[in-house]
Amino acid sequence: MAVTPRSTSAAAGSKRAAESKSQRASAAAPKATGTRKTAGTRKAARSRALGADLGLSTDDLLEMYRLVGLARAVDERMWILNRAGRIPFVISGQGHEGAQVGVTWALEKGKDWVAPFYRSIATCLTFGMSPRDIMTAQYATASDPSSGGRQMPGHYGSHAHNLVSVSSPVATQLLHAVGLALAAKIRKTGQVALTIMGEGSSNQGDVHEGLNFAAIHKLPFIFIVENNGYAISVPLARQVAGSSVAGRAAGYGIPGVTVDGSDVLACYAAAREAVARARAGDGPSLIECKVTRLTGHSSDDQQTKYRTEEELAADRSLDPVPKFREQLVEAGILTPDAEARIDGAIKDAVHDATEYAESQPDPQPSTAMKWVYAEEWPSEGPPAWGLGETRGPTDEGSGPTGEDAGRTDQDAGPLAESAR
Numbered sequence: 001m002a003v004t005p006r007s008t009s010a011a012a013g014s015k016r017a018a019e020s021k022s023q024r025a026s027a028a029a030p031k032a033t034g035t036r037k038t039a040g041t042r043k044a045a046r047s048r049a050l051g052a053d054l055g056l057s058t059d060d061l062l063e064m065y066r067l068v069g070l071a072r073a074v075d076e077r078m079w080i081l082n083r084a085g086r087i088p089f090v091i092s093g094q095g096h097e098g099a100q101v102g103v104t105w106a107l108e109k110g111k112d113w114v115a116p117f118y119r120s121i122a123t124c125l126t127f128g129m130s131p132r133d134i135m136t137a138q139y140a141t142a143s144d145p146s147s148g149g150r151q152m153p154g155h156y157g158s159h160a161h162n163l164v165s166v167s168s169p170v171a172t173q174l175l176h177a178v179g180l181a182l183a184a185k186i187r188k189t190g191q192v193a194l195t196i197m198g199e200g201s202s203n204q205g206d207v208h209e210g211l212n213f214a215a216i217h218k219l220p221f222i223f224i225v226e227n228n229g230y231a232i233s234v235p236l237a238r239q240v241a242g243s244s245v246a247g248r249a250a251g252y253g254i255p256g257v258t259v260d261g262s263d264v265l266a267c268y269a270a271a272r273e274a275v276a277r278a279r280a281g282d283g284p285s286l287i288e289c290k291v292t293r294l295t296g297h298s299s300d301d302q303q304t305k306y307r308t309e310e311e312l313a314a315d316r317s318l319d320p321v322p323k324f325r326e327q328l329v330e331a332g333i334l335t336p337d338a339e340a341r342i343d344g345a346i347k348d349a350v351h352d353a354t355e356y357a358e359s360q361p362d363p364q365p366s367t368a369m370k371w372v373y374a375e376e377w378p379s380e381g382p383p384a385w386g387l388g389e390t391r392g393p394t395d396e397g398s399g400p401t402g403e404d405a406g407r408t409d410q411d412a413g414p415l416a417e418s419a420r
Contacts (some may be wrong), residue, residue: 007352050331052271058333064264065328066342071097071122072321073350074131078138081354082299083148090299091154093119096226099259099289100196101126102267103224106275107194115164115173115195118154121228123196128161131353141360148249148371171197171204174223178210179419181219181284186219191276194222199288200231202245210282215252218283222274225286226261228293233306246288254284261291262320264325292318 007307051061075094081087093100100122107114109128116123119135137156140149146157146165157165176194184191201207202225214221225245229236236243249256255277259270267289272366274285292315296303304312328334 014326045145050333051265053266054272061328061333064105065324065334067122068097068125068264068321068324069100070346070349071125073346074134075121077350077354087153091118092295094123095228095292095294095319097122098264098324099226099261099267099291102264103271106266106271107192111192112191113162113164113177113193115177116166117155117173117197118166120156120196124156124163127163129156129158131349132356133158135353135357139357139360141357142363143360171206173197174210175206178214178219178221181214181221182217184220190279192220192275193223194224196224196226198231199225199227199236199238199245200234203239203248211252214284215254218281220278221284222278223284223286225288227288228290230292230293232297232301246286249286254286256286256347258288258290261289262318262323264320264324294319335372
């Protein structure tokens, strides 16, 4: 049957309409698919971008988050134990954890040196100490690697991890760290020495003496000031002239930078640059980390007597733990599974450390003078108070006794070296 011109036109029109509809549908489908791919790509890009410019991997970031959370959990457990009458004293690091993990991550464990201060819980954990090590220091047990139960709580140290034991006089650790930096330069070891203190301690004369010496000799030294705004109850305006500790660096001809202490990656970036400068032989650096103090100065301090509730509420908004968590979640790095795994590991570690410390014996009173005075007493007889247990040449094959039983040199930390 013949097709009239009108029928042909209609058929052609229908065909064009069908083709146009098909083309529109085809064009729409890739567009929708492309949108989904772009969203996924953006999420992956955020994950890769966070820390990538600093050379940090996803595993690095998750481990840094674990350490921040672990330090907080150990700290909180210490307060519970103190209020329960199990340990005598707590000096907290809550609010300082982000700065401590970020700064310490830039160092090389097992090579560099750190002279910490009493709030350095996260620093010590990041540099190799375990929750058990921290908790036995609180209980002052014989197995405490910091001092064998001889120091007060919060005076951390570990010979095995190049952590210099904390002294009670504040700021003295800066001189120790500068001495280590001098030795590293003379020996050409490539090591860096770092010390940490609060802004109140930075006003001590030892700080000027040490910084001046380090700057003159271009020592591989880094000075960290964790500025929480209070020297016990004295606010910053009444203790630091000019309000900036970092500003003092110019007087020594060295770099001085101020960073947000609640920003883990900003603290890492500043420390990374300072470490590179120190290793290159360009001398010391000063980094002031503006942190927040979420508790009283110690378990014996009630900060509500000199700080308003409004100020305390504002400080809580600067807590580095939730801030770092939110940053990692937003980047797609801290997934629900990863967070659950980390939280579970932290809880187990804190429970284990508590039970371990509770089970450890106290030091024997008869050993009180051990590692304090020379064991070779310069007289015909020992002093009236005794020297404690000693090991003579004939005892070395029989192994340790008493409070040393079952301990290795690594467990004993600084004690093992001085006992030889």
